[in-house]
Amino acid sequence: MGDISVFVPEDKEFLIGVFYKVGVWISNIDDDGEEHADEEEEKVLMTALEHISKKYKKVPLISQLSAEAARQTGNHQRWSDASDNAVEDATKGAKLIKQQMNPEDLKAYREALREVARAVATAFREGEGDDEQGFLSKMKSFSSKLVNKEMHLEQNISPDEDTALIELYDSLHSV
Numbered sequence: 756m757g758d759i760s761v762f763v764p765e766d767k768e769f770l771i772g773v774f775y776k777v778g779v780w781i782s783n784i785d786d787d788g789e790e791h792a793d794e795e796e797e798k799v800l801m802t803a804l805e806h807i808s809k810k811y812k813k814v815p816l817i818s819q820l821s822a823e824a825a826r827q828t829g830n831h832q833r834w835s836d837a838s839d840n841a842v843e844d845a846t847k848g849a850k851l852i853k854q855q856m857n858p859e860d861l862k863a864y865r866e867a868l869r870e871v872a873r874a875v876a877t878a879f880r881e882g883e884g885d886d887e888q889g890f891l892s893k894m895k896s897f898s899s900k901l902v903n904k905e906m907h908l909e910q911n912i913s914p915d916e917d918t919a920l921i922e923l924y925d926s927l928h929s930v
Contacts, residue, residue: 757856758815759823766851772834773841773848774804774824774871777923779834780841781872785915799878800871801825807867814863816856821867842926849930865927872923877911 759767778800782793808822837844845868852861912920 756814756816756860759819761816761855762851768830769844770848770851771820771823771827772830772837773844774807774821774868775800775831775834776838776841776844777868778803778871778875779838781875781916781919781923782878783838784876784919785913796875796878800875803871803874807870811863811867814860816852816860817863817867820864821871842923845923846926846930849927853930861930868927869920869924872920873912876913876916876920 759770762770778796782796782800804821804825808818808825811817811821849861849864852864
């Protein structure tokens, strides 16, 4: 398994930015919850990047890319501004990795980007304002989360986010 030093500086910077762009892109898919949702999703994005950097220690490339994406806060605004192209950039990144790395690195890249996108997509429950959700509904949601965490995560993903996740997954697997 390779590491980030294989790439020229422009490609390194590009690949690092892809991890952040994907998180911002999925966050911007819908605007339910407005600023509160954005703040929550930003926290989850940073946590996901840090988690991935630790989880993929055996895949140095992915560990380094995700750690740098979290660390380079000075680039976050620029990457955020370019997040509309996240899917295309993720695909371009997959092609770069496929050309210079081994298949395990490409597989890990795809998985890590899916994890980032899914974590941000499930960070805020769109379609349910606190005012709209009554006490009984809140209790039912809380108890279902305890019983079946995966089911609750699925409920947190809005239809627009679900469509966006499929678009990202399909794009990554086209390489």
